Amino acid sequence: MKPIKVGLLGLGTVGTGVVRIVEGHQDDLQSQVGSPIVIEKVLVQNKNKSRSIPIDADKMTEDPWEIIRHPEIDVIVEVMGGVEQTKEYILEALERGKHVVTANKDLMAMHGTEILEKAKRHQCDILYEASVAGGIPILRTLVEGFSSDRITKIMGIVNGTTNYILTKMSQEGASYADVLKEAQDLGYAESDPTSDVEGLDAARKMTILATLGFHANVALEDVSAQGISSVTKEDITYAKRLGYEVKLLGIAERQDDLISVSVQPTMVKQSHPIASVNGVFNAVYVHGEAVGETMFYGAGAGELPTATSIVADLVAVVKNIKLGVNGKQSGVAYKEKKLKTDEQISSKYFLLLQVADRAGVLARITQVFADFEVSLESVLQQPNPSIAQAEIIVITHDANKAAIQKVLASFESLDVVHKVKSVYRVEG
Ligand SMILES: NC(=O)C1=CN([C@@H]2O[C@H](COP(=O)(O)OP(=O)(O)OC[C@H]3O[C@@H](n4cnc5c(N)ncnc54)[C@H](OP(=O)(O)O)[C@@H]3O)[C@@H](O)[C@H]2O)C=CC1
């Protein structure tokens, strides 16, 4: 049995997991694919760094081309991260007929079309299950499991780092900075964690999910992204009192042929299953016209969960090699997307306002909502003696995004509104 030879680009959190699983599950893998899977070469930045697993020194290299141009390597597993340089390596590997498995959502969200086309042209596989929601096999589920349905909504907690931070803030009152450090130490965060906390990592994942779920060429620029850096402990406390949890949600919706995709901190009703997804766990809720509601849950980041998806892709590539059917993956030549305008994007909203504490204020505020035809589900007013002002919490019925923006603009010139403290989308 000729072994399948793998070139591993990166031996950090995920790369280490890949080595552990390929070595630890070798018998099971072989029995599925009929050949040994061998990690032939490993690219690192620094060969002298101490590693948590033993790797033969002659397998390690700091020269990427030694792997990309290696005549015997069949499959490249890319878990080094980065975009431009990594893209160059992957394109050359595909040109040389090597199949590619990657966990790189930045690369696939930004250059997926070009990479997929190149792979198809060279009859190579490019699989990227690990790029979204770590250990949850959600891409395969969308492409294969839901191929018969028309998906109308994909809503997910797709970033483990921010869910870990929000959970610790909510359950333990922990500080944002301390928990971010913990998430970094646990290997969940990106090398630059700004992309986690500012919602960019989730936006990249939502680009991939919306593309595959809606069969449309959704681009990263089509996704509006807001992260969790503005979420306060006060917001979380208010949310809990009203029966909500604050979660960073990616939401992709399709109505007829119109699409919207966004990432934002969202108040999720505690009765919705996604509200109880805590810690590094991710969940992706998928609604299809025929199937109705479904939800997929699992670890969204970390060494072994992510490596599970990588090695599953590796198995798929080897099976395709055996069948001679590489280069047939979905994601190429999808239809042109049509994006919703702000007038067409509708949801409930939560607003926390700091206002003057005197007669008639509530009436003036509710009038602004009425002016823009935003109807209200509930309004709660309470004095805040420490600042001699009152706070008003408003939850709207479904309202369009443009109308809410007009309401917020009007509050800027309304003397009784001293500050709009928070605005959240509401789900559930
Ligand atoms: N961590 C996670 O939970 C998840 C990560 N991902 C994605 O997987 C990828 C890897 O993440 P992760 O394992 O956390 O990253 P790490 O930072 O832990 O590891 C990166 C590895 O790549 C090597 N490397 C980086 N840049 C270069 C370079 N220019 N030349 C040679 N080697 C290089 C590093 O070498 P050295 O060891 O010598 O420094 C290191 O071994 C990223 O794309 C990430 O977004 C996806 C899902 C989950």
Ligand SMILES: N[C@@H](CC=O)C(=O)O
């Ligand atoms: N930084 C990412 C890692 C997985 O994609 C996350 O926290 O989800």
